[in-house]
Amino acid sequence: MSELLANSKPDVVKELMVVYSKHLYDSFFRIHHINMPYVDVVFSEEGVIEVPFIKHFADLEILHLALKYYADFSGLMSSLSGCKKLTELSFFGSLLREDNMAALAATLKNFTSLKILNLDRLIIVGAETAEMFAVSLGSLIFLEKLWLPLGPGMAHAAKLIIEQFRALPNLQFLVMKEILDDASIALLGKVARDGFLKRLHNLELQSNYMISESGWTTFFETAADMPELTLLNLMRLEAFPIKSQATTVTSFVRFVSRMPSLITIWMMGWQLDKDDFSLFNNMKEKHPQSTSLEIIWQIPFPFTPNIEN
Numbered sequence: 001m002s003e004l005l006a007n008s009k010p011d012v013v014k015e016l017m018v019v020y021s022k023h024l025y026d027s028f029f030r031i032h033h034i035n036m037p038y039v040d041v042v043f044s045e046e047g048v049i050e051v052p053f054i055k056h057f058a059d060l061e062i063l064h065l066a067l068k069y070y071a072d073f074s075g076l077m078s079s080l081s082g083c084k085k086l087t088e089l090s091f092f093g094s095l096l097r098e099d100n101m102a103a104l105a106a107t108l109k110n111f112t113s114l115k116i117l118n119l120d121r122l123i124i125v126g127a128e129t130a131e132m133f134a135v136s137l138g139s140l141i142f143l144e145k146l147w148l149p150l151g152p153g154m155a156h157a158a159k160l161i162i163e164q165f166r167a168l169p170n171l172q173f174l175v176m177k178e179i180l181d182d183a184s185i186a187l188l189g190k191v192a193r194d195g196f197l198k199r200l201h202n203l204e205l206q207s208n209y210m211i212s213e214s215g216w217t218t219f220f221e222t223a224a225d226m227p228e229l230t231l232l233n234l235m236r237l238e239a240f241p242i243k244s245q246a247t248t249v250t251s252f253v254r255f256v257s258r259m260p261s262l263i264t265i266w267m268m269g270w271q272l273d274k275d276d277f278s279l280f281n282n283m284k285e286k287h288p289q290s291t292s293l294e295i296i297w298q299i300p301f302p303f304t305p306n307i308e309n
Contacts, residue, residue: 061085066093073100077107086111090118092147098125101149105133114140120147120175130157138164145173155210158184166196172228175204182215189222200226204233206266209240213248220251229259236269243271253283260288267297 060083070076073096080086089111096104101124111117117140124130130153137143146168148154148161158179165171174197180188185208191197203226211219216234236242244252249272256262272295284293 057083059085062088064088064090064092067091067100068095069097070100073097074103077103081107081110085113087113087142088116089114090116091122092118092120094122096122098129102126102129102132105129105136108133108136109139112139113142115142115170116145117143118145118147119149122149123151124149124153125151126153127156128153130154131160133157134160134164137161138167141167142170143168144170146171147175148177148179150178154179155181159187162187162191165191166194169196170199171197172199173202174200177204177207178209180205180208181210182212182218185211185215185219186222189219192223192226195225197226199228201228202231202233203229204231206233206235207237209236213242213245216242217248217251220248220255223255224258226259228261230261231264231266232259232262233266234270235266238269241269241271244276246275249276249279253279256280256293257283257287262287263289263292263294265293265295267295268299270297272297 063080063083063086067073080089091104101122104119105124124133130151133149133154134157137146154161155178158176158181162184176188185205192200197203242248256265277295280295284290287293
């Protein structure tokens with residue numbers, strides 16, 4: 001790969017997968033002004049070399065980084081700030097320290113062309129870093145898909161983050177795991193009701209164990225005006241189930257009736273009985289997606305289990 005870079009001068013590179021090495025790094029300085037829309041880079045724990053080469057790719061649109069305790073993360077983010085056409089940024093698979101997350105939070109506001117931001121499984125511990133991240137998020141006005149980090153800092157700033165959705169009119173895909181409580185889920189319902197999540201297709205709220213049953217009831221009663229929502233994920237571990245009361249189920253069914261495009265609802269970990277399904281099915285008959293609408297409340301098996309006495 002490095003020989004190819006050293007001995008050729010391509011004008012267009014459509015996609016590049018890089019497993020980083022010093023030899024390859026030196027070769028990058030021999031190529032400039034390449035139209036490279038997509039780069040996928042995997043850095044190992046030894047990847048302590050600075051990455052100013054990234055700033056040479058002015059046309060970079062998509063960047064996937066898998067970093068493990070990268071030494072000069074602040075320098076990396078500074079270099080990325082020069083990629084004004086960047087529309088997709090993913091750190092999925094990365095292991096980042098709190099100071100790395102602070103650097104990301106501080107520079108995120110510069111990526112104003114972003115449409116996709118994947119920070120799934122990253123962790124923000126500190127409240128100050130999470131608040132800075134939340135404020136920066138409001139600058140990404142073209143954002144369509146968002147996977148938020150986890151951690152106590154994110155739980156602290158959850159309401160501030162949700163407030164930023166009022167400035168993100170293009171949001172279509174949202175993942176908020178493990179950071180919501182009764183107050184923040186209630187605010188999410190109000191933001192939806194006020195018309196700021198009209199374009200949302202996928203809403204993934206799985207594993208939010210700080211939300212009580214009454215908190216979910218409030219959300220179901222409040223949330224509205226999501227005409228394009230097709231998938232709702234409310235899954236939780238079977239070890240932390242919700243035994244739904246009649247009032248919760250009633251508010252949930254009414255919520256679904258207000259979502260005309262909803263097709264799939266993931267509810268593993270919610271203990272529903274035949275009366276709950278009877279209520280749901282009665283509503284389903286009048287729902288615009290009556291032939292497709294389904295609740296997935298048990299783990300699907302790829303085969304039919306053979307149970308013997």
